[in-house]
Amino acid sequence: MAEKCPDAADLELLDQWNTLQAGFRRVTDQLLADVQAKAGLTPSEFQVLWFLLTSPEQTAPMNQLAATLNFTTAGTTKVADRLTEAELLHRQPSAADRRVVLASLTDQGRRVAMDAALTLAGALRERVVSRVGAETFASTAHCVRELDPNPERLCRP
Template structure:
């Protein structure tokens, strides 16, 4: 049994998503460099700005090896941007948590990302809501 070929519209959508992702990563890396961070370090900071997380959860979320996260957190910790704490739910587990300096840096980094904010500002609230809902469906995070 053969798999049906995607239609031209699907190819166009996939190409557009790829372009958005590439532009986002370029800007994210540029903004991170302004704060003397790598893109990976900036992504860990952004994730920890939401809540402290066990290192394995950071690795799962970023889809990378736990050993990579350990190195990234080591470098962020050396700069005073994150710290390791015992997990209140299981003291055998360490969580990576944002410091005050890390939270300030994450906020400055987020505020300097204009690429996503500028085109989204041209969409109405209803269009942004529809876009969010469609993207959530695509990644399997339906609310």
């Protein structure tokens, strides 16, 4: 089989993709650094608190939390341990199935999660929306949502 090199159109497409994913990663890192500086939460801690804040009754099974956030079971447990020690999260067996452990926000966890979410919203407005405009930002979010191969995993309040 003969090897085929990418043509100019392929190279342009690949360059555009690289620009998108690398730029998104750098902006995400900046935004989460803002949250960490102001709210004192690591990116994974913020992800857990945000997921629970937007979950029904602000509670979710630990295995659902791990699957939704693409964390390993051990990684989820480690983050949950830190959040529990900080009194932001409470874990308990499910009444329906004692094999299932539920993670819930404490009152303090709810307050910290909301403060962190407001910090992220402010950082998004400052770092992203102010530069590209609200319409472009909304349109880009819509386009990316359309590309998601597993949209049911998206957490919606």
